[in-house]
Amino acid sequence: MKTMQTYKLDSLAASLFAAVLALAAVSAAQAALITSPNPGALQITFDDSASYDTSGSSVQIGNSISQNVLVSAAGGTLNFGAPIGAWSLADNGEWTGASFVGVDGDFQNEPQGIAASLFFDLASPAFSVGAVMNFDPTFTYGGGLPLPLYIAVFDSAGTLLEDHFVPVATPNAINQGLFYGITLATPSIARFEVSGPFAVLDNLSVTPVPEPGTGVLVLAAMGALGAATRRRSRA
């Protein structure tokens, strides 16, 4: 993606400013938060979740065509679809059916870090990864600050490359979420993390090949205007 640097430079002492500015211009991190899938991204829909082998600690959800992806969870239990009825997201409504992945747990209203996590490990590093996601937004620190949803990407050595806290508000909606993802300049994403209370995720999108050019920016801009992305309709 042809982006500028991700973060604007902080100000520095005047004597350093010009030099640092010049440095930043050549080392601009070409990474960005995206709010719609990149064109050409491969998609994992979880429609075949009933056939997954869930006997191990991680579950293969992709195949050799759509990208080999292993999903695992920490801080909670990995689920495919709503165990009974619907997956309640409290104020954010609910997700129904079986074709999504989620993590549940015993969350509390107290300082507990980030609640539970979903990890997606990619067999071959990608440029871009993202998904439609949602969570239960009612968990807080002592009734105060809400625990938000968090996304991050890591390289094959486990080094954090970029992360974002992301808001999702879909009041009383059924099967809705927002798309968030991260695009990098090089295909170095080996792990994608989504963390938050009762986080759910669908339509995992992975871009394993270099992107086509400028259309990406336009699409990303169009997709960023805040409308909730409707998940695939379910029978």
Added chain:
Amino acid sequence: MDRPSSDVYQTRGEDIEDIVVNPSSHPDFASVVAAAQSRRGFLKSGAGAAALAFMGIPALTPTQARAAVVAGAAGASVTLSFNSVPAVGNDLVVVPSGYNVNVLYAWGDPIGKAGLPAGTPAWSGVASETAAEQELQSGAHHDGIHFFPFPARGGGATAGLSNVRGLLAMNHEYVDQGLLFNDGMAGWNLAKVRKSQAAHGVSVVEVMRNAMGWQVVRPSPYARRVTTNTPVKFSGPATSLTGADGLGTLNNCAHGYTPWGTYLTCEENWNGYFGATRLNATTSLPENDISYVPTALDARYGVNAGGFGYNWHHYDNRFDLKVGGQAETRRFGWVVEIDPFNPNAAPIKRTALGRFKHEGAEHTMAADGRVVIYSGDDQAGEYIYKFVTKNKFSPTNRAANLNLLDEGTLYVARFDSGAGAGDNMGTGVWLPLTLDNPAIAAGFNSLAAMLVNTRRAADLAGATRMDRPEWIAANPTAPGEIYCTLTNNSARGNANSNTPTANDANPRTPNRYGHIIRWQEAAKDAAALSFDWDIFVLAGDPALAANAGTLQTGNINGDFFGSPDGLWFDKSGRLWIQTDISTSVLGQGSGQGGYINMPNNMMLAANTVTGQVKRFLTGPKGCEVTGVVTTPDQKTMFVNIQHPGEGSSDNSNPASPLYPNQVSTWPSGQGYGPQGGAGDDAIRPRSATVVITRVDGGVIGE
């Protein structure tokens, strides 16, 4: 504070509060009521003899006076071990040795809206932005600010709230229309009005600290501007008169936040944006219709045919009193709640908290878990209010808290002189503004009507007229101990003003330097209906010869200051004081009440137990220092610098040969943004947020 109304470039978003619009004829209770209650609270701890000695302020040394006043203070005694900064006139933010200061977020910087290429729309450097671009950039004239931390990543000792990442929510109080456009107000039109409106309101930006220091995260899905044209909701008892929906907020001065993680932005001098329009018979261009007579309701709030010179009403009917403005005035003057964690949620104007020129909205908790919000009405001769919610805060259900501010009781303060007059301490009563109060029922037949005209209700209740109530701060180390800045009142004692006499709580005529009053709620319960009060400090300048032997000396135990405005407690109980000395007097005047020794505005820190005050920061030229908050670990402090470069006439004159940087080039001069000399027209002074850290990584101010 003269304002030549004929100058079209003149717009004033502040200091206009000096003009008293309270026509109330009720006697100023504190000046006539010698309430016979016995002293409690501050005096109860057995300092009666010392307290009585305080009666003769000028004759006492500051130290003696201090010993009397603070005898009963219960908060934590904090350390202030930094080296005081002298009261210098540099065009820089100056902090103590051992501290670093960096500029983070200036007017015109992109907020980092998600979906836009990072870093866009970039600051033009010459204010050539359109209204649409300004809506995606930082607004002007930064003011109140709060930091909402994200969760900390990882477990164990690092779990909890982040000290390196979170959301900054801040106010953009007003604009300098000479500075906002590269040709000032020339060719005034709707497009310029829209840009002016887009520079008002609130920013929410994501910030994080990395190896380069603190940065604004761009893009961020939380990045958001609320402007004068953002759709908003109204809630609470007065919606029958405001409607349920409206547009925007403006003149957002100080702020507050809630225990459930929302931001409260407060509408202060909203009256100045309204006016009456007619077409000039010769030019057919819009002009002020000076024959227009405002309604009694509007007049009580200072609305008039010309406003402050923003001239929005010339092209936007919403602000034209002769078209839609009379209904629209009712939609401003409120406390507005914004959920920074939900960028798609409309801001909500909470009408239960009353309508006046809300300076801020400081919360604390009552003993039983109800939430109490204090708010000053920032105009000379106006009042101090508090709102007590009907229901209790729920520590386990955020959703249940989100409408807590819609039900409760609004009170206004009466400061009585207590057992003895002239000793600057006494007792006080919270007067309920409800229809159950016979004084209120005599003037209003509905709660909605009363809330829309809260000032009138407070008149009827018999509240005490104060010397411009500004920020209010609740001491986190002493439940029920509340402080309020009374910034100044040059009309106090003027027979032609509505504050013709001094009273115990506002003892100086005139009050050139302002003071900080504090009160202890009965039984240390913020929901109490009575309190004890004293004056924490009378600001002043003891070094000025003309002040010798007069009350203008003040009684500061430490570094001198005047016109206290911003006020905030850090978690340790350190009281941070920010000054807003008008640029019309800044660095001027060697006569009694003069400011010649204070060339720039400043920030100080105080120990509320000992009264010690030390100057921590001085701002660049022509600025006001306003808004301060730290990360949870108190190791990073964010401070807002407002209107650097403002001249003594308060606004830039595009016709000036040295415009726009004849006074200041900050923050350029501090290494931020476009660089150039003082003669370079591209280097505009810009309001900005600065980040202060300690070289040794320690707690700020400790």
